[in-house]
Amino acid sequence: MQDSVAPESAGARAGLSSRLPGEQSNLLARRRKAGDWPAAWLLLTPVLILFGIAVVFPLIDTIRLSFFDIKGLAKPKFIGLGNYLKLFTDPAFRNTLVTTLIFTVSTTILSVGLGWMLAMVSAFAPRQTLPFRVMIFAAFGISEAVAGYMWIGILRPDAGGLLNAAIGLFQPGFAQPWLGDPRTALWVLIVAASWGGVGLPLMLCFASVQSIPKTLFEAAYIDGASHGQVMRNIMMPLSLPGVRVAIFINLLGALRAFDIIYILTGGGPVRSTETVGYFMYRESMTQFKLGYGAAATVVLLVAVLVVSIPAIIQRTAGAR
Amino acid sequence: MIGRAPRWPTIVLGVFGFIWIIPIVGIVMTSIRPLSETARGWWRTDSFTLTLSAWQRVWEAYPLAPAFVTTAILAALATAGTMLLTPAAAYAFHFLKFPFRRLLLIIIINAFVLPQQVVIIPLFQLWRELGLIDNFLAVLIPYVGLSFAWSIFLVKNFLEDFPTEVVEASRIDGAGPVQTFWHIVLPNSLSSVFATGILQFLWTWNALLLPLLYLRTNVPLPVILARVNGTYELNWDLQSVAAIVTTVVPLAVFLIFQRQFAAGAETRTGAKD
Numbered sequence: 309m310q311d312s313v314a315p316e317s318a319g320a321r322a323g324l325s326s327r328l329p330g331e332q333s334n335l336l337a338r339r340r341k342a343g344d345w346p347a348a349w350l351l352l353t354p355v356l357i358l359f360g361i362a363v364v365f366p367l368i369d370t371i372r373l374s375f376f377d378i379k380g381l382a383k384p385k386f387i388g389l390g391n392y393l394k395l396f397t398d399p400a401f402r403n404t405l406v407t408t409l410i411f412t413v414s415t416t417i418l419s420v421g422l423g424w425m426l427a428m429v430s431a432f433a434p435r436q437t438l439p440f441r442v443m444i445f446a447a448f449g450i451s452e453a454v455a456g457y458m459w460i461g462i463l464r465p466d467a468g469g470l471l472n473a474a475i476g477l478f479q480p481g482f483a484q485p486w487l488g489d490p491r492t493a494l495w496v497l498i499v500a501a502s503w504g505g506v507g508l509p510l511m512l513c514f515a516s517v518q519s520i521p522k523t524l525f526e527a528a529y530i531d532g533a534s535h536g537q538v539m540r541n542i543m544m545p546l547s548l549p550g551v552r553v554a555i556f557i558n559l560l561g562a563l564r565a566f567d568i569i570y571i572l573t574g575g576g577p578v579r580s581t582e583t584v585g586y587f588m589y590r591e592s593m594t595q596f597k598l599g600y601g602a603a604a605t606v607v608l609l610v611a612v613l614v615v616s617i618p619a620i621i622q623r624t625a626g627a628r
Numbered sequence: 629m630i631g632r633a634p635r636w637p638t639i640v641l642g643v644f645g646f647i648w649i650i651p652i653v654g655i656v657m658t659s660i661r662p663l664s665e666t667a668r669g670w671w672r673t674d675s676f677t678l679t680l681s682a683w684q685r686v687w688e689a690y691p692l693a694p695a696f697v698t699t700a701i702l703a704a705l706a707t708a709g710t711m712l713l714t715p716a717a718a719y720a721f722h723f724l725k726f727p728f729r730r731l732l733l734i735i736i737i738n739a740f741v742l743p744q745q746v747v748i749i750p751l752f753q754l755w756r757e758l759g760l761i762d763n764f765l766a767v768l769i770p771y772v773g774l775s776f777a778w779s780i781f782l783v784k785n786f787l788e789d790f791p792t793e794v795v796e797a798s799r800i801d802g803a804g805p806v807q808t809f810w811h812i813v814l815p816n817s818l819s820s821v822f823a824t825g826i827l828q829f830l831w832t833w834n835a836l837l838l839p840l841l842y843l844r845t846n847v848p849l850p851v852i853l854a855r856v857n858g859t860y861e862l863n864w865d866l867q868s869v870a871a872i873v874t875t876v877v878p879l880a881v882f883l884i885f886q887r888q889f890a891a892g893a894e895t896r897t898g899a900k901d
Contacts, residue, residue, distance in 0.1 A: 347805035348726040351716040355776055356732070358713070361754075362747060362773020363739050369750035429640050433633035440638075440645030442886070447648050449882030451834030453850040454875040457857055457867065458651035461658065461670075468669050470654065503651070535634065564743030567836045571854055585745050592749050593841060602749050609746060616741040623781075627734045 370609075373602035384599065391603035400579055401587060401604065408583040408611070411498060412562040418502035420554045423509025427550075428543045430510075431517040432535060441510060448507030456571030459500035463487050471496075490580035493573050497581050501568050505561065509554035516550025517543050559615045563608065584608045659683065659868035666864060682865035689866050690856055692849070692873055699833055699848035700877075702764060706771035706832040710779055711825040715817060717776065718783035719809045723795055737784075739777035744837055747774070755842055766842035771832050779824040786820035787813070826885050833878045849874040 374391055376384040395401045426444070430437035447455070462470040465485035476482040486496045520542065528538050566585055569575060575582040575590060582590065585608055592601025613620075657670040659682050665675055687693055720726075721733050747770050760766045790813065798808045814821075836850040843851070853874050856867055 344724040344805055345726050348720045348724040348729075350806065351720040351724075351809065352732075355713050355717040355780075358709075358769060358773035359736060359739075359776050360773075362751075362770040363742065363777065364735075365754075366747040366750040367742065369753075370746050373749060426641060426644060429637045431637075433635075433637040436633060436638040437641040440641035442883070443645035444641075444648045445886060446652070446879065446883060449830075449879050449886070450652070450875050451836075451850060451878065453834065453836050453853055454871045455651070457853060457871045458655055460857070461654050461864065461868075462651060466668075468667055470650070470669065470671070473669050473671075503648070506648075560741065560743075564745065566745070567834075567850070570836065570840075571857060585743060588745050589748070589837075593752070598749050598753070605745050605749065608743060612741055612743055620738050620741065623737055624734050627730060627737060 370602045370605050373599050374606045376599040376602075378598040379596070387599075391600050392606075394600065395603055395607065400582075403579065404582050404584055404587045405607075407494060407581065408563070408585075410494065411501075411565070411581075411583050412559060414495075414498045415501045415505055415562045415565075416555060416558040418498065419505030419558050420509045420551060422502070423506045423511075423554060424513045424547070424551055426506070427510050427513035427517055428539050428547070430514060431543060434518070441514065444510055445507035447504045450504060452501075452504065452565075452567035453571050455500065455504045456568045459496070459503070459572060460487070463496055463500075487573055488577055490577050493577060494581050497569065497572055500572060501562070501565065504568075505558055508557060509551070512554045512557075513547050513550045516547040520546045556615070556619060560612065563612050563615065584611070655868040655871050658864050659872055661865070663862070663865050667862075682869050686866045686869040686873075689863070690852060690870055692852065692870055695847060695849045695852045696873065698846045699850075702767060702771070702839075702848055703829050703833040705764070706768055706775070707825050707829045709768065709772040710775040710828040711821055713772070714776065714779040714783050714824055715814055715821050716809065718780050718787055719813050720805075721780065722784050722787040722790075723808075723813070724805055733780075733784075736776055737781040739774075740781065742774075742777070744774070748837065748841055752841060761842055762844040762846075764843075764846075767835070767838045770838055771828075771835070775824075775828050775831070779828065782824055782827075783817065783820045786817055790817065826881060830878050830882060 373384075375386060375388055377387045377390065378384045426441075430441055450458075463486040464472070465488060466483060467473055467476060467481075469486070471486065472483055475484075484492065486492050524542055524546075525538060528542060533541075563583075564585055565583060566589060569581060569583065569586045570589075573581040575586050584604055588601045588604040588608060590601075591597045591604060595601075654670055658666050660678055660680065661670065662677055662679050662681065665672070665677060721729060751766070751770060755761050755763075755766045794812060794816075795808060798812045799805075803811065833848075834850060835848070836854060839848050839851050840854065849870075853867075853870050856863070856870055
């Protein structure tokens with residue numbers, strides 16, 4: 309009887325209906341239910357409209373468009389799975405998939421690995437290392453576009469580029485066109501993207517290490533453990549929750565990367581730095597193959613969903 | 629930790645910290661030294677002159693000032709939109725009962741995984757049909773609409789700890805749901821609303837992809853930076869000024885609120901642990 313009036317978690321959440329006995333609660337709850345309706349829609353309508361235009365419609369429409377052949381302003385032609393068949397026989401796209409995999413995995417390993425190590429090292433002297441953590445975290449506060457521009461200066465092909473100059477100290481006259489050489493472009497892009505990416509894992513893992521009970525460390529030191537042992541046996545396993553979150557955030561960020569690729573390499577040279585997220589932009593917005601680009605976006609979407617399954621399950625279960 | 633902190637962690641972090649700010653030092657140095665001196669490397673000190681020449685010339689060379697105004701207007705409007713609409717929705721989801729409540733909530737808070745790439749083709753076609761290309765609304769609508777995916781989650785999480793008794797008391801006293809929101813819940817959840825605002829401000833100030841596609845005449849700073857960067861002129865000094873102008877406001881905001889930002893980014897993109 310109660311359930312029909314106040315569904316799901318209302319008893320725990322609303323408190324009131326569970327505390328007042330019998331008839332009165334029933335009456336109140338029923339009045340509330342009817343009374344909530346208009347107010348809820350009043351408060352939600354603008355949000356639902358904007359969310360509908362900016363998220364729901366594009367999501368459905370991208371999937372719909374991926375089944376059409378669209379050339380410029382001509383009438384779209386339904387071609388079923390045609391775009392997908394074309395994608396997976398397109399050597400450029402297959403190359404893009406490999407690039408995406410390398411870019412996503414490498415930036416995540418670099419950012420999270422380094423951030424995690426630095427977090428554990430700084431946990432031995434939290435206060436003294438604070439300014440340096442802020443310096444590393446600051447890179448995370450710089451937009452990808454500006455970060456990309458900064459790295460262009462470091463990667464300049466002549467001796468005016470810091471990287472060439474640094475190598476030139478040992479090997480005079482060294483001049484590698486880092487961004488112009490398809491063999492090196494992807495790797496320097498990965499380094500540049502990870503530069504900004506270390507800050508967040510550092511902060512997340514540091515918070516994770518800080519939340520380990522101090523008594524554990526005290527016990528370990530009293531038993532004569534070294535810093536290395538404390539790091540390996542206490543900090544590493546107990547900071548894993550923070551590491552997991554950091555890995556997930558970095559994977560998502562790398563899959564959706566666009567700005568830094570656009571500024572630093574533009575996907576080149578010879579499309580060697582094109583990830584799926586950049587490929588869809590190029591096909592749809594510069595070649596105007598909207599249907600083809602939409603199909604690539606759906607592939608990106610599948611990758612994003614696969615990576616996000618644990619987070620989605622957790623959020624859905626926690627949505628009360 | 630027992631006893632005095634050892635010294636080696638500080639040294640390790642110090643080395644990394646200084647390496648990490650080299651790119652930032654690089655563009656600052658390039659912007660305040662003459663091009664002739666920095667052409668072979670901004671770190672060279674054979675001759676060292678400080679000049680604000682690039683800082684004076686850049687305003688003529690690139691449309692930085694109008695772009696700054698555009699960026700500020702877009703970021704302010706998008707931030708205001710998110711800060712006004714998010715708490716109302718979070719309140720409705722948390723305290724009110726209505727059909728499809730849980731379904732809508734699940735859809736909205738899981739949308740945070742979607743990459744921006746999903747919106748660009750459909751909205752490009754829609755804006756073209758509606759004649760909204762080059763209109764601020766073309767970016768403001770997705771800025772605000774996309775923000776709900778994380779902002780509602782963030783504010784609703786805050787409301788989990790909000791004392792239910794207070795809300796119930798207000799309802800028993802005869803206040804309607806909207807009045808309760810306006811007089812009781814909103815004034816007491818401002819900290820989470822401001823955290824949302826800061827995140828949205830940083831995100832919209834730095835946005836490149838959407839304005840690159842949907843705006844033409846009045847474009848924000850990141851788009852200007854992308855344009856001057858693609859010209860292959862040897863204007864390292866001017867371009868560096870443009871880069872600094874683009875990033876100085878969000879970087880300052882970021883550093884002031886860095887603690888909240890680390891916590892917010894966690895709820896924005898990741899699951900809470």
